[in-house]
Amino acid sequence: xxxxxxxxxxxxxxxxxxxxxxxxxxxxxxxxxxxxxxxxxxxxxxxxxxxxxxxxxxxxxxxxxxxxxxxxxxxxxxxxxxxxxxxxxxxxxxxxxxxxxxxxxxxxxxxxxxxxxxxxxxxxxxxxxxxxxxxxxxxxxxxxxxxxxxxxxxxxxxxxxxxxxxxxxxxxxxxxxxxxxxxxxxxxxxxxxxxxxxxxxxxxxxxxxxxxxxxxxxxxxxxxxxxxxxxxxxxxxxxxxxxxxxxxxxxxxxxxxxxxxxxxxxxxxxxxxxxxxxxxxxxxxxxxxxxxxxxxxxxxxxxxxxxxxxxxxxxxxxxxxxxxxxxxxxxxxxxxxxxxxxxxxxxxxxxxxxxxxxxxxxxxxxxxxxxxxxxxxxxxxxxxxxxxxxxxxxxxxxxxxxxxxxxxxxxxxxxxxxxxxxxxxxxxxxxxxxxxxxxxxxxxxxxxxxxxxxxxxxxxxxxxxxxxxxxxxxxxxxxxxxxxxxxxxxxxxxxxxxxx
Numbered sequence: 001x002x003x004x005x006x007x008x009x010x011x012x013x014x015x016x017x018x019x020x021x022x023x024x025x026x027x028x029x030x031x032x033x034x035x036x037x038x039x040x041x042x043x044x045x046x047x048x049x050x051x052x053x054x055x056x057x058x059x060x061x062x063x064x065x066x067x068x069x070x071x072x073x074x075x076x077x078x079x080x081x082x083x084x085x086x087x088x089x090x091x092x093x094x095x096x097x098x099x100x101x102x103x104x105x106x107x108x109x110x111x112x113x114x115x116x117x118x119x120x121x122x123x124x125x126x127x128x129x130x131x132x133x134x135x136x137x138x139x140x141x142x143x144x145x146x147x148x149x150x151x152x153x154x155x156x157x158x159x160x161x162x163x164x165x166x167x168x169x170x171x172x173x174x175x176x177x178x179x180x181x182x183x184x185x186x187x188x189x190x191x192x193x194x195x196x197x198x199x200x201x202x203x204x205x206x207x208x209x210x211x212x213x214x215x216x217x218x219x220x221x222x223x224x225x226x227x228x229x230x231x232x233x234x235x236x237x238x239x240x241x242x243x244x245x246x247x248x249x250x251x252x253x254x255x256x257x258x259x260x261x262x263x264x265x266x267x268x269x270x271x272x273x274x275x276x277x278x279x280x281x282x283x284x285x286x287x288x289x290x291x292x293x294x295x296x297x298x299x300x301x302x303x304x305x306x307x308x309x310x311x312x313x314x315x316x317x318x319x320x321x322x323x324x325x326x327x328x329x330x331x332x333x334x335x336x337x338x339x340x341x342x343x344x345x346x347x348x349x350x351x352x353x354x355x356x357x358x359x360x361x362x363x364x365x366x367x368x369x370x371x372x373x374x375x376x377x378x379x380x381x382x383x384x385x386x387x388x389x390x391x392x393x394x395x396x397x398x399x400x401x402x403x404x405x406x407x408x409x410x411x412x413x414x415x416x417x418x419x420x421x422x423x424x425x426x427x428x429x430x431x432x433x434x435x436x437x438x439x440x441x442x443x444x445x446x447x448x449x450x451x452x453x454x455x456x457x458x459x460x461x462x463x464x465x466x467x468x469x470x471x472x473x474x475x476x477x478x479x480x481x482x483x484x485x486x487x488x489x490x491x492x493x494x495x496x497x498x499x500x
């Protein structure tokens with residue numbers, strides 16, 4: 001790294017063109033953020049084109065070592081996304097049986113809800129805290145070690161499972177590790193430009209979806225487990241904690257050897273030192289309040305909430321509804337979830353290509369149109385469906401397919417648009433707020449749907465209403481979706497690393 005860095009600096013000194021590019025970038029970095037935006041607006045188009053060209057040259061000037069470091073770093077982030085998906089899918093199917101080992105059956109539903117809720121809530125709060133720490137200058141690599149440590153401890157406690165209180169506390173602790181998601185998404189935005197951000201986000205989120213598909217495969221393996229490890233009996237109920245603890249330990253080593261924080265130039269270090277001195281918690285709340293006052297930000301937060309509320313409500317009602325309406329059992333529902341997972345993965349792949357041709361806001365609006373059509377079909381057909389009849393099964397499958405098709409479109413584009421509306425030094429706490437809203441939706445959605453299991457039509461009508469409301473909000477501010485000019489100046493990894 002040091003040799004390549006010295007050679008690269010010598011190349012800069014020898015190249016007059018590259019030296020001019022570097023000076024131009026540093027002059028732009030020294031301009032206050034509010035002035036940078038005004039430059040993008042008031043400067044002559046030819047000047048802005050020159051800035052873009054010089055920035056592209058800077059990005060393309062990465063040394064082979066730096067390109068390799070960037071690739072390894074993104075692969076580590078993708079592996080983290082994969083493990084979060086596996087973590088969810090490997091524990092959830094066996095949690096019900098694990099709970100009923102410790103207590104009577106009719107109390108299991110309450111504890112199951114608590115198990116899911118504490119995981120989501122601790123992750124939501126930790127996301128804001130870790131996002132704030134990331135924005136205030138703490139290296140992301142250090143934050144990953146911090147979050148993964150809680151994942152390991154939580155899963156070990158889940159494996160030990162002395163009593164039901166330890167099981168619930170273990171998920172509370174493991175949920176803190178989910179606070180890594182906001183700073184990781186912020187890192188994606190810093191290592192990309194608005195043109196490539198949606199594609200990169202789609203790949204990372206697709207890794208989590210692959211993890212959700214691999215989780216059930218682990219469940220098949222867990223059924224065969226029945227032995228003693230360190231004096232603890234390993235069963236299909238507590239073995240998910242052991243497996244996930246081992247996988248997170250592997251990730252800890254991968255992070256240590258293959259994750260590289262963004263190198264900082266002398267200008268960056270000076271700016272970061274000043275921002276760390278000024279970036280108090282009170283100021284963070286002021287910036288957060290100022291951020292959330294923007295109509296575009298509010299709409300993106302609302303649309304994210306609606307999308308996850310819709311998804312979790314559907315997941316909650318799917319099993320009891322299909323059992324009553326079509327006499328389905330675990331096998332049929334498992335097959336449906338497997339097919340749905342394949343469909344979502346394919347949509348993430350397709351997103352990589354369609355984002356090159358269509359703007360994010362158009363894809364977001366199209367996703368909400370699909371959600372509206374899906375809910376409308378369910379509202380119209382449900383009153384005519386008779387329990388036990390297979391007559392409307394194909395229409396039901398169309399409803400599920402449209403709903404699942406729309407979900408990745410909304411999730412990826414809303415996240416990408418959100419990152420484009422906030423400054424780079426606010427990405428961490430900004431993503432923390434968005435993930436907090438999403439986690440609240442994952443808690444409220446199942447509770448809402450569970451309370452209306454006997455009134456499914458009313459639930460679907462209310463879901464149709466809020467989806468139409470979300471589509472209306474997107475149409476209202478559609479022209480306000482635009483990425484900031486200065487975000488085009490965000491390099492993937494800055495090649496100049498002075499005083500290091």
